[in-house]
Amino acid sequence: MTHAVRRRLALSGAALAVLVLALGADWRSPPPGEGPETIPVRTLDGHGYVGANDLARILDATKFWRADVRRLVLRAGNHTLIFTVDNPFVVVDESTFWLEAPVRSRNGEIQIPVALVDSLPADSSLARITFDPRRGHVVVLPATGSVGSPRVSVDGERTRVTFPATSAEAAVIVTRARDHFRLRFGGVFVGTLPDSFPPGALVRSLRPLGSAGGSAFELSVDAAAIGYRLNRDVDGRRVTLELSRVFERELESFAPQDPPGARRLRLIVIDPGHGGADDGVVAGQVAEKDLTLALARRLKVQIERRRIRVVLTRDSDYDVPANARAELANRLDADLVIGLHFDGYVNPRARGATAYCPPATFEPPSGENGTERASSRLVLLPWRDVAVRHAVQSRSLAEAMLSSLELRGLGPTRLREQLPYDLLGVDAPGILLECATLTSSADRERVTQEAGLEQLATAIAEGVAAYQRND
Amino acid sequence: MKRPILGAFLIAVLAWLVWQTWQIRPTRPRAAAPADSAAVGVRAVTLYFGAADGDSLVSEDRELIESANLHERVAALVSELDQGPRGRGVAVLPAGTSVLHVYLDDRGLMTLDLSGAFRQRFRGGSTAEYLALASLVRTVAADLPEVKQIRIVSAGRPLGTLGGHLPLDRPLDASEWP
Numbered sequence: 001m002t003h004a005v006r007r008r009l010a011l012s013g014a015a016l017a018v019l020v021l022a023l024g025a026d027w028r029s030p031p032p033g034e035g036p037e038t039i040p041v042r043t044l045d046g047h048g049y050v051g052a053n054d055l056a057r058i059l060d061a062t063k064f065w066r067a068d069v070r071r072l073v074l075r076a077g078n079h080t081l082i083f084t085v086d087n088p089f090v091v092v093d094e095s096t097f098w099l100e101a102p103v104r105s106r107n108g109e110i111q112i113p114v115a116l117v118d119s120l121p122a123d124s125s126l127a128r129i130t131f132d133p134r135r136g137h138v139v140v141l142p143a144t145g146s147v148g149s150p151r152v153s154v155d156g157e158r159t160r161v162t163f164p165a166t167s168a169e170a171a172v173i174v175t176r177a178r179d180h181f182r183l184r185f186g187g188v189f190v191g192t193l194p195d196s197f198p199p200g201a202l203v204r205s206l207r208p209l210g211s212a213g214g215s216a217f218e219l220s221v222d223a224a225a226i227g228y229r230l231n232r233d234v235d236g237r238r239v240t241l242e243l244s245r246v247f248e249r250e251l252e253s254f255a256p257q258d259p260p261g262a263r264r265l266r267l268i269v270i271d272p273g274h275g276g277a278d279d280g281v282v283a284g285q286v287a288e289k290d291l292t293l294a295l296a297r298r299l300k301v302q303i304e305r306r307r308i309r310v311v312l313t314r315d316s317d318y319d320v321p322a323n324a325r326a327e328l329a330n331r332l333d334a335d336l337v338i339g340l341h342f343d344g345y346v347n348p349r350a351r352g353a354t355a356y357c358p359p360a361t362f363e364p365p366s367g368e369n370g371t372e373r374a375s376s377r378l379v380l381l382p383w384r385d386v387a388v389r390h391a392v393q394s395r396s397l398a399e400a401m402l403s404s405l406e407l408r409g410l411g412p413t414r415l416r417e418q419l420p421y422d423l424l425g426v427d428a429p430g431i432l433l434e435c436a437t438l439t440s441s442a443d444r445e446r447v448t449q450e451a452g453l454e455q456l457a458t459a460i461a462e463g464v465a466a467y468q469r470n471d
Numbered sequence: 472m473k474r475p476i477l478g479a480f481l482i483a484v485l486a487w488l489v490w491q492t493w494q495i496r497p498t499r500p501r502a503a504a505p506a507d508s509a510a511v512g513v514r515a516v517t518l519y520f521g522a523a524d525g526d527s528l529v530s531e532d533r534e535l536i537e538s539a540n541l542h543e544r545v546a547a548l549v550s551e552l553d554q555g556p557r558g559r560g561v562a563v564l565p566a567g568t569s570v571l572h573v574y575l576d577d578r579g580l581m582t583l584d585l586s587g588a589f590r591q592r593f594r595g596g597s598t599a600e601y602l603a604l605a606s607l608v609r610t611v612a613a614d615l616p617e618v619k620q621i622r623i624v625s626a627g628r629p630l631g632t633l634g635g636h637l638p639l640d641r642p643l644d645a646s647e648w649p
Binding site for chain 2: 342343420
């Protein structure tokens with residue numbers, strides 16, 4: 001091995017070591033279900049090997065195979081890797097490396113000595129990988145980076161939650177509701193969560209969320225916090241969420257919340273989904289549009305018993321355009337809007353209820369060149385998205401509704417934070433509720449019977465009552 | 472008689488030594504080794520299908536013929552989604568969905584023009600609709616990282632919604648579809 005080759009190998013190894021230290025991450029102990037992708041390493045004749053298919057996949061490489069000379073070429077970004085079967089020499093771009101063990105062919109797949117990972121270029125066009133000999137696998141640190149163990153500290157009136165993050169600029173606030181404040185990062189979570197918080201911390205809980213495109217965390221923020229600020233330190237590779245008990249300039253506010261105590265409900269708009277030429281889901285001779293109307297009529301009776309006025313967007317079989325629904329709800333100054341639907345899925349085993357509510361998104365105003373004007377307090381919201389203003393109340397309604405359904409055994413239930421079509425332009429708290437799944441024979445049999453539909457109406461009315469009590 | 476054989480042997484040994492030296496030492500700078508033009512490149516992609524219970528997406532890795540053409544790459548991904556999973560999960564795209572046109576601007580906004588089957592053959596409720604859109608967005612975003620937003624149209628015409636539950640009048644942000 002030449003001096004130049006040795007030097008390059010040493011530098012690559014050092015770069016990886018520095019990378020792991022800089023992350024401050026215990027990537028060897030990711031929590032269950034989280035953590036970086038790994039590929040297995042198998043031992044052949046005392047040497048570790050990775051499969052060429054696994055390697056190509058994690059490097060996002062294109063494979064070219066020449067059977068006559070038994071040569072495999074991987075092209076990833078601007079890089080080219082060349083392997084020849086039974087040859088310990090590999091070509092990486094313009095350099096040739098000796099790997100102590102030859103490239104092998106086993107069961108139709110090329111096996112590459114794991115020592116190669118130390119010779120790969122460390123630049124942004126290639127996924128960063130490293131060999132973990134203790135666990136016997138190769139760990140992939142994706143190009144989008146990683147997020148290390150969050151640390152919570154208290155400094156006077158401020159609480160700081162600091163996340164080591166290689167792509168700090170990619171951190172965004174997804175939901176700014178105090179009870180489920182959500183942060184999303186570009187990189188994968190490779191750390192551990194704190195066992196406890198220091199005394200006086202404004203964070204009540206912190207947990208990771210599943211996120212296919214990176215990682216996300218949900219915090220529950222103490223009621224004493226009056227605002228937050230997110231600092232993205234790109235050079236320092238960390239993101240800090242500051243929570244404060246006292247007013248400071250440039251603090252952002254949490255999503256508005258109702259005061260504790262019973263909510264005032266005067267009028268509810270109920271929208272029986274579909275209608276007219278739009279049947280909705282059709283399963284077992286049952287059309288969704290007929291069931292939603294039948295349920296809406298029963299629900300109207302049940303809710304009005306509680307001295308709350310109910311207006312239906314339709315009372316017979318016709319389609320109601322989205323803008324007409326919104327116009328009706330806004331003109332009546334509705335306190336709640338509930339869209340009733342019945343679900344359908346390709347797999348008849350899927351069953352249960354789902355609620356959709358607007359996300360508590362926050363989009364700070366941007367300057368002409370895309371820079372944020374953090375000091376500005378003015379946020380422009382398209383009227384189409386006006387329901388987002390009521391995201392916190394809408395989520396409370398969804399949770400109360402799903403809880404009521406679960407209590408009566410009408411689950412399983414799911415909650416999805418996506419602005420539903422029914423709520424476009426609606427300036428009121430609201431949800432789209434899939435009350436059951438028509439393509440499930442068990443659900444369909446239940447809701448097509450008088451007793452089943454009445455039970456469903458009772459559960460929804462109880463959900464409204466729980467939302468009103470706000471307990 | 473022996474001399475020519477000995478000479479040939481020595482030449483062979485010399486040639487082997489030269490070859491070994493050439494292999495070990497980093498040779499003079501040269502262009503990256505070209506892939507064999509006659510060979511076909513394949514690339515691993517990640518596809519997202521619906522979970523059997525409708526709760527979420529499930530991923531599946533598959534290898535596709537590589538193409539430098541954006542339209543062909545997206546068309547291949549959508550075609551694989553349309554064919555359905557080989558493992559667990561279920562196909563959630565309306566049957567027969569294919570790609571008509573693909574446009575990508577310099578801000579990462581992709582306009583994806585899908586065949587009329589996407590709109591006409593959609594069946595189901597919000598779960599089918601949610602997972603069909605999520606399957607498309609996640610698959611395209613996972614395999615084409617330069618795509619940040621996707622505007623879905625069908626047969627060249629804009630769509631207000633696919634099944635009446637989720638709006639499609641605005642581009643879908645890849646980061647909002649976990």
